[in-house]
Amino acid sequence: MFSLSSLSRRALGTARTSFKPAVQHNVETALSPLSLFTRGRAQLAPKQVKHIKRHKGRIPIPIGGSTKGTTLAYGEWGIRIKGNGARFSAKQLTTAQEVILKKLKVIKGSKVYLRVFPDIPVCIKGNETRMGKGKGTFEFWATRVPPGRVIFEIGGSPVREELARDVLRQAAAKLPTKMEFISKSSPPRLGNLLITPPKPIDSAQPVDVVDPSTIPDSVTGLIQPTAGSS
Numbered sequence: 001m002f003s004l005s006s007l008s009r010r011a012l013g014t015a016r017t018s019f020k021p022a023v024q025h026n027v028e029t030a031l032s033p034l035s036l037f038t039r040g041r042a043q044l045a046p047k048q049v050k051h052i053k054r055h056k057g058r059i060p061i062p063i064g065g066s067t068k069g070t071t072l073a074y075g076e077w078g079i080r081i082k083g084n085g086a087r088f089s090a091k092q093l094t095t096a097q098e099v100i101l102k103k104l105k106v107i108k109g110s111k112v113y114l115r116v117f118p119d120i121p122v123c124i125k126g127n128e129t130r131m132g133k134g135k136g137t138f139e140f141w142a143t144r145v146p147p148g149r150v151i152f153e154i155g156g157s158p159v160r161e162e163l164a165r166d167v168l169r170q171a172a173a174k175l176p177t178k179m180e181f182i183s184k185s186s187p188p189r190l191g192n193l194l195i196t197p198p199k200p201i202d203s204a205q206p207v208d209v210v211d212p213s214t215i216p217d218s219v220t221g222l223i224q225p226t227a228g229s230s
Contacts, residue, residue: 088151
């Protein structure tokens with residue numbers, strides 16, 4: 001004689017044996033874990049990177065004499081770093097760019113050029129975290145910019161200097177360092193030094209010729225060659 005409990009246990013046992021889970025196929029894909037980081041269309045971030053974690057690094061200092069990137073290349077007006085170099089995050093650059101686009105949208109054909117790009121991943125660990133346990137997690141993209149580098153340029157259509165100064169002044173207020181307004185006639189900058197070109201010599205102006213008779217004997221004796229010299 002079968003009870004209801006024994007029949008229910010037997011029915012459940014046959015159901016468990018007849019049910020077989022689906023076989024999971026491990027398909028190997030060519031996509032790396034770094035390719036899972038997607039970005040929006042208007043987001044400043046690289047499309048693909050090799051290493052998602054990188055050393056912190058230091059702000060570069062231009063000591064080699066190169067003035068590349070310190071003058072305008074695309075627009076008529078721009079801003080560049082006048083103070084110390086800084087690390088700009090993608091959010092800071094995006095905020096400054098939105099300020100410029102908002103002010104210049106009334107001018108048809110105006111363009112904004114961003115001369116730097118945040119391609120350095122910044123990793124941050126939580127506060128009051130013990131040492132060790134590996135590097136922190138990825139937080140945001142940034143770029144290290146040396147002093148004298150041009151950040152934004154505006155052009156594409158004629159823009160008055162008064163309007164360009166006001167627009168770029170508001171954009172510079174969103175950045176964490178001191179900026180300066182420049183034009184096409186601004187000289188290049190090497191750190192905190194402005195490289196001004198030498199003045200050309202005008203051939204029409206007469207050249208002052210020193211009369212040898214007016215030179216004192218004490219000075220002529222110093223510049224005259226000795227007997228033993230060739």
